[in-house]
Amino acid sequence: MALIALLVALVGERFVTRFQEARELAWFPGYADAVVNRVPARLGAWGRLLLVLAGPVGLVWLAQALAADWAWGLAELVLAVAVLFLTLRLGGLEERVDAYLAAHEAGHIQEARHHAQAIIDAPIPQDAESEAGEVAAAVLRQGMGRVFGVIFWFAVLGPLGAVAYRLSVELSRGPGSTASALGPALVPLRGFLDWAPARLMALGFVLTGNFEQGLQAWRSPAAEHGTDLAAENHALLARVGCGALTLTPDEAEQAGFPASGGAGMVRSARGLVLRSLVIWLAVVALMTLGGWLD
Secondary structure, three states: OHHHHHHHHHHHHHHOOOOHHHHOOOHHHHHHHHHHHHOOHHHHHHHHHHHHHHHHHHHHHHHHHHHOOOHHHHHHHHHHHHHHHHHOOHHHHHHHHHHHHHHHHOOOHHHHHHHHHHHHOOOOOOOHHHHHHHHHHHHHHHHHHHHHHHHHHHHHHOHHHHHHHHHHHHHHOOOHHHHHHHHHHHHHHHHHHHHHHHHHHHHHHHHHOOHHHHHHHHHOOOOOOOOOHHHHHHHHHHHHHHHHOOOOHHHHHOOOOOOOOOHHHHHHHHHHHHHHHHHHHHHHHHHHHOOOOO
């Protein structure tokens, strides 16, 4: 069932243009802000975060329990497809990358910077080459937040896991006041949720890119991030991504993309994400056939 749900949802979210507002979860930032403002501060960041997630995740858990073994598994399949359709966002990432590349190659600098801002979701560098490097690194991070994290937690916990992961991502991108109030809990939670997907994604980079340089980059000493597991996850993706894209060993050892790769590096990073996705969908298929995954 998991494989069928994933394939149907990936095809659907790529080609079905309706329900875009629902898929953006535009209601959630307002809901999270309202909960945070009404919950006593004495509960702390963890208490507030759990209460924010409890409502939507609880509803999905209830639906998952009610759908179990109903109509010969059809209800579970429909629920899984619906949840994955709402939580996966691969198509949106591809559209943004295509728009950035088209504007960059046409020489429309301001339009390219606009699309770069949407991909990076942070302040962008002033020069075009550094901008392309930041966009390439952001494509890898977005691939984890939009696709791999959702798939991993769906495989582990079902629809409940996919929803919990997607909501944690939305909270990270939410209004400043909400992110600030929940930050002491949200940052370590995102680091924990992304730890396994980041490493599986990096393994996919190694298997679908330059194996030797990718593995060397993975084994190379990493910069110290202290207790910031989220930063460590992002640095690993950038480092292994550089190696898998056959950049120089010195570049591959850095926790970021070089400034000399240009827009072609963005296209290569997108291809690396898609090839890694194909690898892990094949793994899901084998696990399903072997009976290790429902």
